[in-house]
Amino acid sequence: APTARGLNxxxxxxxxxxxxxxxxVAFVAVNASTIQWLLKRRDEQHxxxxxxxxxxxxxxxxxxVNLPLEYVRREDWIRFSGTLDAKLDAMREEMREDIAEVKERLYAGRN
Known part of the structure; x- marks a missing residue:
């Protein structure tokens, strides 16, 4: 009986x-499939x-590409407006001189 018990x-x-x-094995298989699913999900997200x-x-x-076509930099605008103002001032001064000459000719005989 002891021998049979030992075999049992x-x-x-x-x-x-x-x-x-x-x-x-089942635990490893479940973990491996979970890891595989996570890696696949990470690749899809990537x-x-x-x-x-x-x-x-x-x-x-x-x-x-489009920004320079639609907008002007502040420094460029300041330079442009300064140039434009200088040209307008020069034209105004020239017109004042011309008007002064015309007044001088018109009123020359009245003094």
């Missing part, structure tokens, strides 16, 4: 080992983000 215990231990091994970054880069490039 041995069979039971191998059964426990097999059960634990099966549980371990592709979506890459598409968004590409679109933002395109919009930024378009902005940089």
């Amino acid at each position: 215990t041995e069979k039971m231990e191998w059964g426990n080992v097999a059960g634990w091994a099966a549980a371990f 592709q979506r983000d890459s598409g968004r970054v590409d679109e933002l880069e395109k919009q930024l490039t378009d902005l940089r």
Whole structure:
């Protein structure tokens, strides 16, 4: 009887080992599939983000191309308006001189 009992215990231990091994394999399989799912999800998110970054880069490039056509820098505007003001002042002075000459000719005989 002791020998049969020893064999029975041995069979039971191998059964426990097999059960634990099966549980371990199942645990590893579940974790491996979870990790695979997470990596796939991360890759999909990365592709979506890459598409968004590409679109933002395109919009930024378009902005940089069109910006000088639509807007004037402050310094350029100040320089332009200064030049324009100087030309207007020169024209005003020239007209004053011309008007003074005309007045002088008109009123020359009345003095």
